[in-house]
Amino acid sequence: EAGVAQSPRYKIIEKRQSVAFWCNPISGHATLYWYQQILGQGPKLLIQFQNNGVVDDSQLPKDRFSAERLKGVDSTLKIQPAKLEDSAVYLCASSHPSDFGQYFGPGTRLTVT
Amino acid sequence: AQTVTQSQPEMSVQEAETVTLSCTYDTSENNYYLFWYKQPPSRQMILVIRQEAYKQQNATENRFSVNFQKAAKSFSLKISDSQLGDTAMYFCAFMKGGDAGNMLTFGGGTRLMVKP
Numbered sequence: 001e002a003g004v005a006q007s008p009r010y011k012i013i014e015k016r017q018s019v020a021f022w023c024n025p026i027s028g029h030a031t032l033y034w035y036q037q038i039l040g041q042g043p044k045l046l047i048q049f050q051n052n053g054v055v056d057d058s059q060l061p062k063d064r065f066s067a068e069r070l071k072g073v074d075s076t077l078k079i080q081p082a083k084l085e086d087s088a089v090y091l092c093a094s095s096h097p098s099d100f101g102q103y104f105g106p107g108t109r110l111t112v113t
Numbered sequence: 114a115q116t117v118t119q120s121q122p123e124m125s126v127q128e129a130e131t132v133t134l135s136c137t138y139d140t141s142e143n144n145y146y147l148f149w150y151k152q153p154p155s156r157q158m159i160l161v162i163r164q165e166a167y168k169q170q171n172a173t174e175n176r177f178s179v180n181f182q183k184a185a186k187s188f189s190l191k192i193s194d195s196q197l198g199d200t201a202m203y204f205c206a207f208m209k210g211g212d213a214g215n216m217l218t219f220g221g222g223t224r225l226m227v228k229p
Binding site for chain 1: 117146148150155156157158159160163165204206208214216217219220221222
């Protein structure tokens with residue numbers, strides 16, 4: 001079974017530029033999560049989708065971050081404009097309704113200069 | 114809101130020995146799940162072991178086992194026969210029960226170094 005796929009693996013941008021990350025969950029996983037992991041800390045949830053609907057986006061900085069999951073499969077997370085404090089690893093995870101475990105992708109390391 | 118605390122920022126252990134990583138949590142929920150995740154330098158977060166709060170029996174996965182003390186809100190991870198490949202960051206995580214699609218709340222992590 002293929003795992004959660006993410007791209008790109010690394011991205012370096014200047015502040016005020018925009019960036020987009022892509023995630024493809026494990027086949028059949030209805031729930032998809034985006035987490036932000038700042039260096040030296042545990043991941044923090046940004047947004048959670050159930051199929052193509054948003055379940056929780058209370059921690060998403062909506063003035064600059066947006067996310068979508070069209071057709072309930074792939075998802076894209078966008079930052080526009082980026083700030084220095086957005087430098088972090090962005091992790092995508094997915095879960096199946098019958099399984100309480102979340103399975104993570106390799107993450108995208110974003111550096112904002 | 115739930116909080117998860119890992120009081121050991123770093124630990125080291127000799128290869129083949131046993132090490133225990135600590136985790137405490139705070140919640141008013143009665144139905145929940147606890148997890149340990151491993152994050153090697155490659156940063157892929159890997160699910161190591163999980164525990165349902167309603168189960169009294171401690172979970173075991175090969176060399177990994179937990180000591181779940183519900184009343185004390187403690188959830189420690191024991192790694193037996195440590196291997197060099199166990200070197201990684203370890204995160205304890207909490208999830209409310211009732212819905213398989215709930216978010217994870219992570220602790221700050223413990224960096225484990227296994228020495229040859």
